[in-house]
Amino acid sequence: MQYRLLIAFGAGLISAVVFASATTGPLLMRMVLFLLTPLPLFLAGLGLGPLAAIGAGIAGATLVVIAGTPIGGLVFAASQAVPVIILTYLASLNREGPDGQVEWYPVGRLVFIAALLAGGFAALTLLLLGADAEALRTALREMLQAFVDNELPKMQDAPTFGPADIDELTSLALALLPAASAISSMSSLLFNLWLAGRITLASGRLPRPWPDIPAMVYPPVTPLLLAGATAAGFLGGLPGMFAAGFAGPLFFAYVLLGLAVVHYITRGRPWRVFALWALYGGLFVMNTVASLAIALLGLAEAIWPMRKPTPPPGGKSPPD
Known part of the structure; x- marks a missing residue:
């Protein structure tokens, strides 16, 4: 002990x-x-x-x-x-299933909880920066001004920004901060959870078996929360920013689900490697458009399930 x-x-x-x-x-x-x-x-x-x-x-x-x-x-x-x-x-967490096998907490629900935690942290970040929208704008402008004064001179061929440019950047940062900070926090949590899981699995100390990540599913309430948070994000002031802080990670959760769907349905296919390279290449080059398309694929999975529990061609078991 x-x-x-x-x-x-x-x-x-x-x-x-x-x-x-x-x-x-x-x-x-x-x-x-x-x-x-x-x-x-x-x-x-x-x-x-x-x-x-x-x-x-x-x-x-x-x-x-x-x-x-x-x-x-x-x-x-x-x-x-x-x-x-x-x-x-x-x-x-685990429990004994009806067939006597141990059932572990689903990986899809872990992603869902990570999205809610990231949204809560984004709301806390906004409250720490300012009690209202105007105070938040002032705090962001001061941070951007400090970055322009202290960090940009250290970079080669760095552009110069005047007061009007900083005002425009402040407006842009104010619009993007809630969702961007929440997505960043969620990405960090999930990446480190995955990395720590792989390390503890290799060391033999992971208490649960490695989950089938491409087969993950979210709670039925998830699309409703995404729709509600997205709609509330159009409200003005801090309430709209709080909603955007939850809409961002929930949207990112469906991007991950869309990727999981592609990984699942390409199992055992001879063209799997080319499809995945094309998918991630498109996501890297056309980030916004590709992310939206992949998220829509994840949302469509809830209506028209595409991941069938059938063996791949040839009867071989799927790769890990």
């Missing part, structure tokens, strides 16, 4: 150090560090259990408060510790 607490404490300290390091240094390095911040917490939670994730989260948040500010500790807890604790707890 003691060694588990020590490992959890060490994981929390590592996560806190990475989190603090993500505030300094080159922009690209900061983005990479912030992306990998929850990885030690996930490793503790998946490898040692949810209690280890709780211990690691408390240790990390405490270190951030001691070394930084209470606000920093709050952000660490809300963006890293709490989501990791919830997701690792859910990932460890």
